[in-house]
Amino acid sequence: MTNPLFYAKIILFGEYGMIEDSQGLVVPYSFYKGALKFSDLDSEFEKKSNQHLHKYADFLSVLDLSDDFKLDIESFKNDIRNGLFFDSNIPQGYGVGSSGALVAAIFEKYSVNKLNPENISKDNLKHLKAVFGEMESYFHGKSSGMDPLICYMNLPILIENRENLDKVAIPEGEEGKGAIFLIDSGITGETGPMIQIFFEKMKTEGFRKTLKEEFIRYNNACIDSFLKKDMNPFFRNLKKLSHWAYEHFRPMIPESIFNIWKKGLDSNAYYLKLCGSGGGGYILGFTKDYEKAEKMLDGFHKEVIYRF
Template sequence: MVYNAKILLFGEYTVIQGSPALAIPFSGFSGRWRTNRPAEAPDLLPFVQYLTGIDFLNETLDTAGLEDFLRSGGYFDSTIPTGYGAGSSGALVAAVYDRFAHSPIKPATPEELRAVRSILAAMESFFHGSSSGADPLVSYVNRPLLFRGNEVSFADIPGDTAAGEAFFLLDTGIARQTGPLVKRYLEGCRDEVYDRRIREQLLPAVTAAIRLMLSGGPGLFDAFKTVSRAQWALMPDMIPPACRALWAASLDATGWGIKLCGAGGGGFLLGMTRGIQPRELDTGPISILPFHPAGHKI
């Protein structure tokens, strides 16, 4: 069984103010269980101890079986980069739940999605101090999901993008921590003027982009560019310095744009083109990874 990475297409930060957020599994990076653990593989026994120490998780999971598997040479082999907001810990949590839960829920309804999400959130909190459960849920169900507050539902993304439109990731080469970036954003939102600008300029653009993404209707590229310009104006601290010139160049470009892909500060940036192919862009030392919004690399 393969557990894919996660990409947040739209909704970073604005989900805090009530906008929807749209996330997809991404097969370009993934993890799976293997045996014959190499020396450099991460030690997961402290994670097992954490799971064992929380009563409802210890009851939900076969923690003894997980520990035996790890001690006998089992390990989670992952290509998902850490510190990129791509769900590296989420994929691991999904894999543990899927293989070692006594009766893993296979969610088919929003209610079942919420139930699984709460379990996965408690599990992933070991790695981050707290977790929304979104990343492991995307990896576990391996389908696009739409989040709004505590609500979550399956999302259907059209199989074909509009003619001439394409998506890509930009690899900044920078690992970062999400927590400090979110803290900085929340502190900024204490300013009523800044909070109002987020709600009036960025939030409607994000909501429109998600609606167009799911409907397949015209105007997605223009909505993407609106999000890009708003993030440039409102979230400069989240844009890695090495990427600022490229982002600035995209603002006036008619055929391409870039935006944050998660918390920013490094990791991946999300790009979109219209009328040109992503690999035709000159992004200098920043590598391009084209992908289909349904979640697979091209």
């Protein structure tokens, strides 16, 4: 039996806002993927991965997961002794869910009660997200469980608020002039320190107020119009969202991206936003005319993820 692949994920909307009850829209991204495999651990990569799994298994063995979501830790540890490793091309520190894919792969293989992602109820999604949050907390402290959930489900997920989420259909892509794309900032970002900065900012009343009254409003409006494929209000709100982030998320915007972020806002040729927690890794770009945006972003490595 071939080992199932677990894809990366992209938070199209809702980074940071979801912590404060905004909506979020997260989609799988099949360009990057990972799978659990066995080998003789000849390469350095395989050896290292196996050692990491060994430490992670110790962490999982003391987690108190509810009976419905129990893991067969003994089988997991036995497989690790027999050369299990996680074969993945998902870059770490790029905001596309490297630890999420690993957590999803382990849960799929070692959960005692097997689930079928397509039949999971809205209620069970919530429980599963909480379980994944506990499992992923090993990698960067507090985790919402969203990354592993997306990787596990391999379906777009709409986060309605802190309590509720559901599977959602995103509009079919088509070969139009417009595009959503990733820009490589050229450096890796660390989630922990970025989230720390966010929580520091949240201590000031002014920031909390503008986050709730502006960021969340623009963010939710973007999701709403994107799902309806209503592109005029989508880009109108996207510009406001991008401008808000430029003003208020400066520490999270990699230096290499700063000027082109402003250039997009000034020219209206494209708009940028964070992909995940920022600080490095990928930045998300949106444009009505990719050819034009591509020329303006010459010198940056880009990957188109959706056309319209």
